[in-house]
Amino acid sequence: MTEFADLHHTAEPLLLPNAWDHASATALAAEGFRAVATTSLGVAAAAGLPDGTSATRDETLRLALTLGTAPFLLSVDAEGGFSEVPEEVGKFARELAAVGAVGINLEDGLGPVERHAAKIAAVKAAAPDLFVNARTDTHWSGDGEGTLPRLDAYREAGADGVFVPGLTDPREIARLVAHLGDLPLNILYSPTGPTLPQLADLGVRRVSLGSLLYRRALGAALETVADIRAGRAPQGTAPAYAKVDSWARRSDPAHSAGR
Template identity: 50%
Template sequence: MTFKSLHQQPVPLLLPNAWDVSSALAYAAAGFPAIGTTSFGLAAAGGRPDGGRASQQATLALVEALRALPVHLTVDIEDGYSDDPEGVAAFAAGLRVAGINIEDSADGELVDPVVLVAKIAAIKRQAPELFVNARVDTYWFGRQATVERTLERARAYVAAGADGVFVPGTIAPADLRSLTGGVEAPVNVLAHPTLTLSELGELGVRRVSTGSLPYRAAVDAAVRVATDLRDGATPPAATSYHAMQERLVRFQETKPHEG
């Protein structure tokens, strides 16, 4: 199936977000047809806070490593890592992936929607087949966090060429239904704290991202392993060293060799 068609199924596409090669390989082994990246996970793994275009180099390196995977790859590029629409478009096109996620905020603040409109239009001119998921950060930052203001931004991005709209943040079911019914593009949300995948689908949501949740849960699990062992517990079950090593060996063998 094409990446776009995965957004047109009865149940929303669940998109797990990877922060390194091993997490992406594990998602692929679990049968996920598409994998995203997480800017928070990439920045945090390198010891930097999210935002401020901190994830650019790590994102490039991870994308380069993951192109050999037989899955659709969509990449979180924050705000495009530039204020120049043509520069953003060149960067996005050069990734050679199925999709990108690009947001309408910078340094923790919403930007004028015309800024993202210009970037989306430039991207679609340079890479018309790239699935552009336009992230609306109204609910995420609690600013202009109404259905009306969010739809104003979302509709402008779709008119500019966006293929999907991402509205992160905890959103009431009634507002979700209004958002999905008010924009002519698949709506993406983060995994909801109280609604299941099927329930989100009934509200019109077509894609659900894990975001940085798996990365944060993995850090918690690592601490729990160490503290449990310190406190006298037995080691937990986990994928064996040999199984993960074999997965990495096979992955290296599938990667194209330079020269």
């Protein structure tokens, strides 16, 4: 089992924050997060491209290239793999692993179960050590129907963990945990849903923040400029220029190769 996989089997669930650029990822790692993921919305928005449309393959790989040698474990949000051809998804996964990523998040978008299972199998064949977090959108875009059959199919295809964003009902979460056994369940944190300690008590093994940090950062920027325009002193905190500049600088791969 890899180091990243081990983090899904510890006493506490893996709290996985999602970054959108080098500085945000480095800042999160500086706060003690051993693993950091990317957010597809943040990557797409920064590039002026739509999220969830397979438009950011190059941008996602470019960010992984800058972060893969950093002294933290990197998991990449790859939407649906940027292709409907399993072999192409496997090729992309191999490229991610080559630049140092240790995990990939693949969403099914409520498409055919067999196709998503084939993508998962292709990734495991192309990059066996890459942790595949198989996401189903049954609760994110649907009414929750068909969750268990999809998760079972993804497990059979080789998924190392499964992700059900949009699910916040404690009883349903507990039911999924019991059904999955030792297969880690990932839940997307919701400010209106269970807290991190409550999710831990339910048996959730991984809690992702998705685009929340990116959206909160934009919200803070808008609140700040509104305060200034209204003649008020802006509230909240802002890292010093020098600190942000240090976060934005890529480390020497030779110094982090032994992580």
